[in-house]
Amino acid sequence: MPAVVVVLLAGLITALATGLGAIPFLFVRTLSPRVIAFSNAIAAGLMLGASFTLVVEGMPFGTWQTIIGANLGVAFILITQFLLPDEGLEFGELKGGGAQKALLMVIVMTAHSFAEGVAVGVAFGGGESLAVLITIAIAIHNIPEGLAITAAMRPRGASIASSARWSIFSSLPQPLMAVPAFLFVDTFAPVLPYGLGFAAGAMTYMVFRELLPDAYADATRPEVGLIVSLSFTAMVAFQLLL
Amino acid sequence: MPDLWLVALSAAAAAAAAVLGVIPVIVSGEVSPRLGWANALAAGLMLGAGYVLLQQGITLSPVGGIAGSVLGVTFVFASHRFTNLADVDLSRPQDLTSATVPQIVTRELLHSAAEGVAIGAGFLVDPRLGLLMAGTLGLHNVAEGAAISAALIERGWHPGKAALLSAGTMTSHVPAAVATAAWIGAGGRPWVLGFSAGAMFYLILVELMPESYRQRGPTGIAITASAAMSVVVLLHAILVG
Numbered sequence: 001m002p003a004v005v006v007v008l009l010a011g012l013i014t015a016l017a018t019g020l021g022a023i024p025f026l027f028v029r030t031l032s033p034r035v036i037a038f039s040n041a042i043a044a045g046l047m048l049g050a051s052f053t054l055v056v057e058g059m060p061f062g063t064w065q066t067i068i069g070a071n072l073g074v075a076f077i078l079i080t081q082f083l084l085p086d087e088g089l090e091f092g093e094l095k096g097g098g099a100q101k102a103l104l105m106v107i108v109m110t111a112h113s114f115a116e117g118v119a120v121g122v123a124f125g126g127g128e129s130l131a132v133l134i135t136i137a138i139a140i141h142n143i144p145e146g147l148a149i150t151a152a153m154r155p156r157g158a159s160i161a162s163s164a165r166w167s168i169f170s171s172l173p174q175p176l177m178a179v180p181a182f183l184f185v186d187t188f189a190p191v192l193p194y195g196l197g198f199a200a201g202a203m204t205y206m207v208f209r210e211l212l213p214d215a216y217a218d219a220t221r222p223e224v225g226l227i228v229s230l231s232f233t234a235m236v237a238f239q240l241l242l
Numbered sequence: 243m244p245d246l247w248l249v250a251l252s253a254a255a256a257a258a259a260a261v262l263g264v265i266p267v268i269v270s271g272e273v274s275p276r277l278g279w280a281n282a283l284a285a286g287l288m289l290g291a292g293y294v295l296l297q298q299g300i301t302l303s304p305v306g307g308i309a310g311s312v313l314g315v316t317f318v319f320a321s322h323r324f325t326n327l328a329d330v331d332l333s334r335p336q337d338l339t340s341a342t343v344p345q346i347v348t349r350e351l352l353h354s355a356a357e358g359v360a361i362g363a364g365f366l367v368d369p370r371l372g373l374l375m376a377g378t379l380g381l382h383n384v385a386e387g388a389a390i391s392a393a394l395i396e397r398g399w400h401p402g403k404a405a406l407l408s409a410g411t412m413t414s415h416v417p418a419a420v421a422t423a424a425w426i427g428a429g430g431r432p433w434v435l436g437f438s439a440g441a442m443f444y445l446i447l448v449e450l451m452p453e454s455y456r457q458r459g460p461t462g463i464a465i466t467a468s469a470a471m472s473v474v475v476l477l478h479a480i481l482v483g
Contacts, residue, residue, distance in 0.1 A: 055471050078464050
C-alpha cells in the first residue's frame with residue numbers, strides 16, 4: 001500500500017475512535033441539572049489535560065512560536081465569541097445560547113484536530129517504523145477527547161448519536177491534514193508550533209469561559225474541584241503514559 | 243539537596259506577600275475587585291506550574307505521581323471539610339459572617355502548608371522552578387491576604403493585627419517547604435510532586451477561579467488561560483530543553 005494511503009487510513013481510524021467517547025453516555029439516561037454540572041466538570045478536566053499535552057507537543061518545533069500560537073488562540077475565541085450572536089443561532093438541533101456554546105466547542109475541537117493532523121503527518125514523515133504505534137496512540141488518545149466533546153454537548157441538548165457524529169466530525173481534519181503534512185513535511189513543520197499552541201489556547205479558554213461556569217452553576221465548588229482535578233490528573237496520566 | 247536557606251527565604255517571602263494585599267483593604271476599607279487580576283494571573287501560573295509538577299512526578303513514577311495527586315486533592319478537600327468551611331468563599335461578604343476566626347486560621351494554615359510542599363517540591367526539581375512556585379504563590383497570597391484581613395477587619399480587628407494574622411497564617415509555607423526540600427528522597431519525590439499538583443488544582447478550582455469569575459469576568463479568564471499555557475511552555479523549555 002502506498003505510504004500516503006496508509007497515512008490517510010491511519011488518520012481515519014483515529015478520527016472514528018473519537019466517536020467511541022460518546023459510549024459512556026449510553027448509560028446515563030436522565031440528564032438532571034446535577035448530572036449536567038458533573039458532565040461539564042468532567043469535560044473541563046479532560047479538555048484542560050488535553051490542552052497542556054498539545055502545547056507540550058508544539059515545543060520541539062519552536063518555543064516562542066508555541067507561546068505566540070497559544071495567546072492567538074485565546075484571543076481568537078475571545079473575539080469569535082464576541083462576534084457570534086447569542087440569539088437566533090441554530091446549530092443542528094440546538095438553538096440560541098446552547099447552540100453558540102456547542103458550535104464554539106466544535107470549532108475549537110476541530111481547530112485542535114487540524115493541528116493534531118498536521119502533527120501526525122509530520123511525525124509519519126519522520127519515519128514509518130513507528131507508524132502503527134503512533135496511529136494506535138492517537139486513536140486511543142482521541143477516545144477521552146470524544147468523551148469530553150459529548151460531555152460538553154449532551155448538557156446543551158444534543159442527542160448521543162449527534163454528539164458522536166460531531167465528535168468524529170471534529171476529528172476529520174486529522175486524516176485530511178495528515179496527508180499533505182506527510183507529503184510536504186518541510187512546509188508544514190514550521191507552522192506546526194503555531195497551530196498546536198493556537199488549539200491549546202483556544203481549548204483552555206473555552207474550558208474556563210463555558211464549561212467551568214456551567215459546572216459551578218448546579219454543583220457545589222468542592223464537587224467541581226474534586227471532579228475537575230481528578231479528571232485532569234487522569235487525562236494527563238493517560239496521555240503521558242501512552 | 244537544595245539550598246535550604248534559599249528555600250526558607252523564598253517561602254517566607256511568599257508568606258510576607260500577604261501583607262501587600264492588606265494595604266488596599268486598610269486604605270479603601272474593602273477588597274478591591276482589582277485583586278481579581280492577581281487572582282486570575284495566579285490561577286493561570288499555578289495551573290501551568292502544577293501541570294509541570296504532575297508531569298515530572300508521573301514521569302518519575304506513574305503510581306507515585308498519580309496517587310500523590312489524588313492525595314493532594316484529598317488533603318485540601320479534607321482540610322476544608324475539617325474546618326467546616328468547605329463551601330465558604332472568603333471573598334464573598336455573605337460567606338464571611340458564617341466563618342469564625344479559628345476556623346479561618348486553621349483552614350489557611352493547612353492550605354498554606356500544602357502550598358509550602360509545592361514550593362519545596364519545586365526546589366527538588368530545579369531551583370528556578372522553586373523560585374517560580376514561591377513567586378506564584380506570593381501573588382496568590384496578595385489576594386488571599388486581602389480576603390482574610392477584610393474578614394478580620396469587619397469583625398472589629400485592628401488593621402495592623404489583621405495584616406499580621408493574614409501573613410501569619412501563610413507562615414506554614416516555611417516549615418512545609420523546608421521539610422519537603424530536606425527530607426524527601428528520590429523515592430518520595432514523585433509523590434510530593436503529584437501531591438503539590440493535586441493540592442493546587444483543587445485550590446484553583448474551589449477558590450481562585452470562582453473569585454476571579456466574580457471579580458474580573460472574561461478578560462480575567464483570558465489572562466488565566468494565556469498565563470497557564472505560556473508558563474508550561476517556558477518551564478518545559480527550561481527543565482526539559
